[in-house]
Amino acid sequence: MKFTDGYWQTLPGVEILRPRDVESVVDGGDHLLVYASTVPLRHRGDTLNRPMITIRVDAPAEGVIGVRIEHFRGVRDRGPHFALASTGAAAEVHLPEGGPATLTSGGLTARVATDGPWRLELVRADGSVLTESTDRGTAVISTPDGPFVREQHSLGIGEHLYGLGERFGPLVKNGQSIDVWNADGGTASEQAYKNVPFHLSDRGYGVFVDHPERVSYEIATEVASRTQFSVAGQHLQYYVIDGPDPKDVLRRYTALTGRPAAVPTWSYGLWLSTSFTTDYDEATVTSFIEGMAERDLPLSVFHFDCFWMRQFHWSDFVWDPVTFPDPEGMLARLHERDLKVCVWINPYIAQRSHLFAEGAEKGYLVTTPSGDVWQWDMWQAGMGLVDFTNPDAWAWYQDKLRVLLRQGVDAFKTDFGERIPTDVLWHDGSDPQRMHNYYAQLYNQCVFELLEDERGAGDAVVFARSATAGGQQFPVHWGGDCESTFTAMAESLRGGLSLAASGFGFWSHDIGGFEGTPDPAVFKRWVAFGLLSSHSRLHGSSSYRVPWAFDDEAVHVTRRFTHLKHRLMPYLARAGQFASSDGVPVMRPMMLDFPGDRSVVAADTQYLLGGDLLVAPVLHESTAEYYVPAGTWTQVLTGQTVTGPRWVREEHAFDSVPLLARPGSVIAFGSRTDRPDYAYADGVELHVFEPADGSELIVEVPTPDGAGCAAEFTVRRSGDLIEATLTRGSSPAWALVHRGVRCEADGARASIDLSAEIDPGSTR
Template structure:
């Protein structure tokens, strides 16, 4: 894949002439004759379009599949903001400024360049470097597609966040990210704590040069391999940027309650009966869990007819296998895959029907074997074909009706450039949209007849709009202290890119397990407890009782607290559907103005109320930074600490430094071994107060309300719950109302 940026490819745009304007949209023509449209798209959002229907506001006359793909990327395409246009002079040259409340986008000419203002402060400025194309375009020429390039100046120490999953660092500066490279794990949103964000609305390749030494360490350069530019510029706090980004591109579907419980993954080489036995041992040893995820290969395939047939070697009697899990109150997640092996009698027929992706010869593309096909070569179902989509969705509905509760499916495959789908998608576009189509199709099957849409698809794939479909599966990392740190970075980076929930695995069965010590195991488990989802491996050396009775006892205690946390964690996921904020929130996302906090990149907020400091190195001593602006209450001791301070704590493996944020409360559920034991009419059991409550708590179904009056807080919805006030507060009940006031 070409990564070099050649500015000579692009015609630099120099001037604009205003054509029409209204409070929402402002239409211009460039010196090259291209239509340029700028929208005051939403509060703190400007949309810049050059070329094509997006720029003209007219129905598309070009490739219908492209219009459909772009429409699919936007959950809300219409503008809802308003702005005013001023003609201004910039550096002695004519220009324009579009004002939207306290923010503005200035467009200078000769050459054409942008400045994004946040409260009169420039936060994103086009680069003055003459060696770079500030804003340029390249028209399509023969086999070379059209393209655009933009370059923005970076402050010397400015950090860049988002753009997908990384296990190396949260700050993506100095990286090059290619969006259609499966290894890059890319997502499309980039933002800075200075208060700006950039989203390129395309399924074509975008190369993000993030201040790289090879190109320009002082500039963020975007090379967009698309003949039409559709760019969203965000301005505001990072939480506001994520809020607006997810409103525009879509927000999370609702996961099921049972998915919030712990998962157990089948060991490699184990039979379904073997993993059912491990599940029974989990129950007998008091380790709570809710779901079993079966390992690859796929549990069913297309063989002698146009239907799914269970793998008879592993599932001679699927109903009996599923019943064995139901007997221990376990849900079942089974692997599927949109591939048809070349050994299948149906391969040739599906090739003739045009149901498989094809190569330049018109034949079905044959891919090298993957774990989901048990290493056998295969063709991929063409999910851009309406009949194929419907078939694959409906057959999975039938599988779910048979007793499977969720589907696992990874299809982020490096599809060659000469492979084409029925709708014309090929190359970078097809690599980008294929995992998106697969996961959406499976979620549609899982959420069938559920309002609001609710279901689970376990997948490690990342793709644009991935935040619409819960949940993001765990990252494979080694069984080392650094592996634990990598898994936390992966969760935080996808959260900073717009995905709300990310699962953690407790170790990996694909790496040597002799490096997993009892101390590391318990630290890993504790980090999983304070995450959105997590999963045990059924591999004998990675189960809680593999490390002795003391580890088992501590694991039991941690699991009890995990199940008590579920109402809060699910409330945070429900909150993501309203705000776009992830369950695990990095310091840069939660505290953009506290630069000291950013250096502690592995600390995170779990929801809005809990600060979690995972242990990522051996020993009891742990360094903690408490972000400024709030006081923090130690969950282990009940002591209060001022924000903006650094402390050293000693924590054995039975606890972590976790702090409640002042003004918030933590609502806990009862002790349970699986979510089926929850009483849906009484999901809560106890409330912990962190100072005087000011904020409504994040909790499943969110029915508790807090109001302040005359120095006291009044809460409704706490009937029958135990309330643990922090020091210096007293609680009085009067019917359905609870009054919290200063102790006299």
């Protein structure tokens, strides 16, 4: 939201009050309190009839500085609030005479002016200033639409910002005006399903604005050298989060807002959907599943989209008796095929549903100020909205879903949750503006906690569309309704990378696109992209996504990349463990790992899958363009090497994609291609890529459930000898692989002598 007309003038009806003169700074023991007048204090008369701005500086966790800017304190706080895990880290406060006051937490210091105009500098231990706030940026503002509080932080020359949730435009947010406000707008506009008031700088710091309501950003727009964020009301609370590495920022940020839960390893496999408005019954579903099996296309999850329920009844959680007369028997039959089952749900209750009357009578649906049930006809006729602020409604909703779980359902696609009205009353008195975004958090938490209760921690997974800050705790999230084009494929990728830069560890998208029917080229390219994502789902709107609906080559491509993903599962499951333990996403933008490389700044058509695999989806029929950072990278599918730093343009057949292993990495390949959950250590191959002399790397191979470590290996290179040693756990059979040479382990050890004349592809 802009408040000024250019640099010098305010917009009509806008009055901006700034902290012009620091009257005093108070040492609060573990915080600083700054009192600043909005005019220069020349004499006592200047203290009369003048607003004051109060600013509190504290430290909720190590390496995190909190700043609260307030005008009036008497406004009732109605909530809701983001659940933050403050560690109560000890802050060092110094208030010397004649100098700036400081508050230090870890390696980050807030340096505050004690006289003259307000100034806050965020400083590292080496003295470098990350960003600063001045009296021209901090402000309380009156507008025709009510009061606002604004903050501006300086942007360094060449500094770039990322994040703010799922955004489908350019990955770099500089030059963009963004409102953090959940909306059901597809993937081709400025609207987004997952809005997160957190931005990440490639200088190694982040800023989290602790407001669930609309947060408006002007990033190098209202003032070209500053990033601005503002909220309606009388106060603004934000946190500056130190790195110094961008990945370290995400570690601290997710420690504050919540780490992603561990996902079951079966969820990494291929999901197949009925699609949305297509015709289907059990016979259709069975034909799809048998068709996949006949073509050696391993399937892990079958998903039933909306019409598993009767039309006009969504959501009543009752199987359509015409198309699915024996749901328990059908689910048992699917389980006999070793499949998991996911069904579509949303938090809306159609008027025709028997649950509408029940929810309305019990007070479980959101109401208008007059006490009526809030209703509208968008999506479902006369639908109401479950009030998750009511504990009884929460338990009621879970009990309805529990019936499905006990029938045999394994997971839920938690669709929608963005179209949340603001002219309503909530059971707990929450502010409707703050509940608009926060509703997604309550909705997904309710469902996820039920799955954990019924299936156990580590075996719960949702397929969620809406989210806000903290939503990463309830994986997995998918990118929403995209078109079936190469352009939409790129939009989806940008959305996923932006979400990853906002702390979300697991992500998926509709392979082939949702709206329309992709041509075979788009489908085949999207298959490679989808199966080299953390989670992979074939889903569409009005047409099926079974590969043979496109052409025979689509079947081959799907088989190739499904098999490849299953072989990569020891590596992917370990990356998933890391996402849950450290908050570093499985899929992530290049800038997270190469913050000093200027060529990765806007590289939004490629990503890292885990820390050691570079993936560049082919966004055209045949041509791929991607950037290779410094070092000698290896094409995993061909064994060819590419030395960077440089941009590469090359042709790829449909069964190929740029998939490069990082120099010095060791990728654990599993022995099975038919499923994602198996004993990864049994028959594991340690593929070593261009190790430096003297290097040593620890490789952990997870247990089949992804929860622990089945085997640990130490891989060293000394001169011409590459040696791997099993140092923990057990592996019945394993091998070391380098440049196509495979050495079977002799007990706990395997080695390859680089000086020996060995034909590539040989086995020893």
